[in-house]
Amino acid sequence: MKNLFKISTLALVSLIIISACKKDEDEPDTTPSTPAVAGLYDQIKSDSGYTYFDGGKLLSGKAPSPHGSFKLRFNSIAQAALDTSGALPAGSQFPENSIIVKDIYKGGSLAIYAVMQKKASDPNVASGWVWVEYGPSGNEIYRASLKGAGCTGCHSTDKHRDYVKTFDLH
Numbered sequence: 718m719k720n721l722f723k724i725s726t727l728a729l730v731s732l733i734i735i736s737a738c739k740k741d742e743d744e745p746d747t748t749p750s751t752p753a754v755a756g757l758y759d760q761i762k763s764d765s766g767y768t769y770f771d772g773g774k775l776l777s778g779k780a781p782s783p784h785g786s787f788k789l790r791f792n793s794i795a796q797a798a799l800d801t802s803g804a805l806p807a808g809s810q811f812p813e814n815s816i817i818v819k820d821i822y823k824g825g826s827l828a829i830y831a832v833m834q835k836k837a838s839d840p841n842v843a844s845g846w847v848w849v850e851y852g853p854s855g856n857e858i859y860r861a862s863l864k865g866a867g868c869t870g871c872h873s874t875d876k877h878r879d880y881v882k883t884f885d886l887h
């Protein structure tokens with residue numbers, strides 16, 4: 718009788734565990750992005766308040782860039798760190814809350830916003846930056862929660878200035 722009780726308790730506990738796990742699988746992933754990242758798309762979707770690199774010329778990605786044709790823009794905080802030639806002085810760092818947006822074009826239209834945001838306090842930060850890519854309507858193509866795993870390896874290779882590659886290539 719004691720054994721039977723043990724077995725049925727075990728069965729009940731397993732059933733609870735199984736149904737708890739199943740519930741997780743069925744529910745959509747509604748885990749919210751962190752507030753900083755949730756608000757980030759709204760800060761990058763328009764170019765108002767941004768200054769374009771090289772007068773807004775459409776540039777071709779230089780090896781080893783995977784990004785293709787692009788225009789580059791800096792928010793006013795990032796722009797303030799650039800020298801008169803429009804580059805970050807070698808050895809300098811971008812200040813907190815700098816945002817750099819790479820508007821990537823495919824077939825003449827905007828396809829991807831690749832974004833770096835300097836945000837030490839953000840849980841998604843890697844090498845000082847939040848790394849994220851959005852589609853034109855704000856869907857995260859490359860999720861910030863991946864912590865730049867697909868980005869920092871390349872952006873930390875020589876040469877870079879605070880993980881920004883453009884200045885030494887364009």
Ligand code: HEC
Nearest residue numbers: 778779782819831832833848849859867868871881882883
């Ligand atoms: C294999 C190398 C490589 C990988 C991987 C890579 N990038 Fe880049 N990225 C570059 C290069 C090179 C540039 C310089 C501009 C150009 O020629 O395209 C650049 C430029 C940028 C810029 C403009 C600022 C700068 O550094 O010049 C942003 C923003 C950016 N990348 C975001 C990302 C994000 C986000 C990821 C990951 C999802 C990523 N990159 C992955 C090579 C890479």
